[in-house]
Amino acid sequence: MQNGLKPILVEPYLNTYNIDPSKIEEKITSHTCALMVVHLYGKICDMDPILTISEKYNIRIIEDCAQSHGARYKGKFAGSFGDFWAYSFYPTKNLGALGDAGAIVTNYIAMSEKLKALRNYGSKVKYKNDYIGFNSRLNEIQAGFLSIKLALLDKINKHKRKLTKLYIENLKSDFIFPVVDEDYFDVYHIFIFDIQDTMN
Ligand SMILES: Cc1ncc(COP(=O)(O)O)c(C=O)c1O
Numbered sequence: 001m002q003n004g005l006k007p008i009l010v011e012p013y014l015n016t017y018n019i020d021p022s023k024i025e026e027k028i029t030s031h032t033c034a035l036m037v038v039h040l041y042g043k044i045c046d047m048d049p050i051l052t053i054s055e056k057y058n059i060r061i062i063e064d065c066a067q068s069h070g071a072r073y074k075g076k077f078a079g080s081f082g083d084f085w086a087y088s089f090y091p092t093k094n095l096g097a098l099g100d101a102g103a104i105v106t107n108y109i110a111m112s113e114k115l116k117a118l119r120n121y122g123s124k125v126k127y128k129n130d131y132i133g134f135n136s137r138l139n140e141i142q143a144g145f146l147s148i149k150l151a152l153l154d155k156i157n158k159h160k161r162k163l164t165k166l167y168i169e170n171l172k173s174d175f176i177f178p179v180v181d182e183d184y185f186d187v188y189h190i191f192i193f194d195i196q197d198t199m200n
Pocket of ligand 1: 038040087101102
């Protein structure tokens, strides 16, 4: 990979498809520098045990919030647990632009300067390239569209939650539906259901 890092995969919970915190520690080595959690399908990962692990090993957390705009875990929003938060605003996302768009958010000022340079050919000053970067600037039209749509995010999520309720109430009850838990406010970027294994 361009950053010289090697991703080490951790198995998910079978019922939510999100990372299983009990399987993280066995994968940690002295080389581990970050823990990336992907909040899939609109549900936040099981963050309490993940935060405990990150504190124990002093490892930073990167949250992939691409599918979880507005989701909550114990009252806290996706994008409020880690050190870096990555968002996709691809048109099909809960908060989607008119074309490709995305953002990275962080509280680390030094890193934010580097990230700003990386998205702009690795350059802070024109024709002076400090890093091997890429062209990943957010187009102003997309930014304007997203600003307007951001005000509608709660409405969009409410609609997705309403559709999910309808699916669960009206689809055949022998499907395995997404887990509903009062600690979680899910935004159902995608409604996933599984089929019972009738062979057993
Ligand atoms: C969980 C997750 N992470 C990352 C991405 C990548 O986003 P983008 O295509 O905007 O770079 C996606 C897009 O589908 C996604 O669903």
